[in-house]
Amino acid sequence: MPITLTLPEGLLTSQEQADAFAGLTDAILEVSGLIGNGFMTANIVGSIHVLPKEHVLSGGKPVAAAFVELKLPEIALATPEAKKAFIEKATDIVEKAGGGRLKREHIWSNIIYAPEGAWGIAGRSYDSADLVEAIGGATA
Numbered sequence: 858m859p860i861t862l863t864l865p866e867g868l869l870t871s872q873e874q875a876d877a878f879a880g881l882t883d884a885i886l887e888v889s890g891l892i893g894n895g896f897m898t899a900n901i902v903g904s905i906h907v908l909p910k911e912h913v914l915s916g917g918k919p920v921a922a923a924f925v926e927l928k929l930p931e932i933a934l935a936t937p938e939a940k941k942a943f944i945e946k947a948t949d950i951v952e953k954a955g956g957g958r959l960k961r962e963h964i965w966s967n968i969i970y971a972p973e974g975a976w977g978i979a980g981r982s983y984d985s986a987d988l989v990e991a992i993g994g995a996t997a
Contacts, residue, residue, distance in 0.1 A: 858885060858933060860903035862951070863924040865913035873954045874905050880950035881925065888934060888942045896991045900978055915963065922963040923951045929968060930976040932985045940968055 860881050862874070869877065882901045883892075891897040911919050925947045927934075934940050944966045951964050974984040983991070 858897075858901045858930075859928045860885075860901065861906060861924075861926040861928075862903070863906040863908065863913070863926075865910040865919070865921060866907050867910065868921055868923070868958060869954055873956070874907070877951050877954035878903065878905055880954070881927075881947055884943055884946040884950060885927070885934075888939050888946065891992065894992060896994070920963055921955075921959055922965070923955070923959060925951060925964070925966040927966070927968045929970055930983065930985065930988055931970050931973055932988060933970075934968060943968070 860878065862878055862881065864874070881903075882898075885901055886892045886894070886897060889897065913920060913922050915922055927943070927947075934943055947966045948961060948964045952959060952961050974982055976983045976988065
């Protein structure tokens with residue numbers, strides 16, 4: 858379940874970036890009720906994109922901002938409440954990592970869903986039933 862955290866250079870230290878990414882990982886597991894699930898934990902992956910300051914924009918102008926993008930299979934965070942909970946937690950995590958250098962209104966999040974059967978891990982295409990089976994059979 859890839860997470861992409863995008864930030865302008867200099868906004869967060871390397872440690873703050875790592876802490877924010879770990880927090881986002883934990884937030885997905887918590888909201889999904891899957892803390893300790895080995896399959897899910899191993900498959901929450903992603904990247905941190907640090908861009909030149911002039912390449913992070915709001916209203917067409919450079920801004921100290923952060924973007925959190927989460928890509929999921931259709932069965933994940935399927936309820937409006939789960940989506941809301943993740944977005945709130947993600948915003949809190951990134952805002953805290955910013956230590957006052959990042960305004961809450963400059964943190965944007967979005968969730969993108971892959972169509973049924975279009976989720977791949979290690980060259981294998983998973984549909985919802987396959988994922989439920991893999992998650993259910995996982996241990997910590």
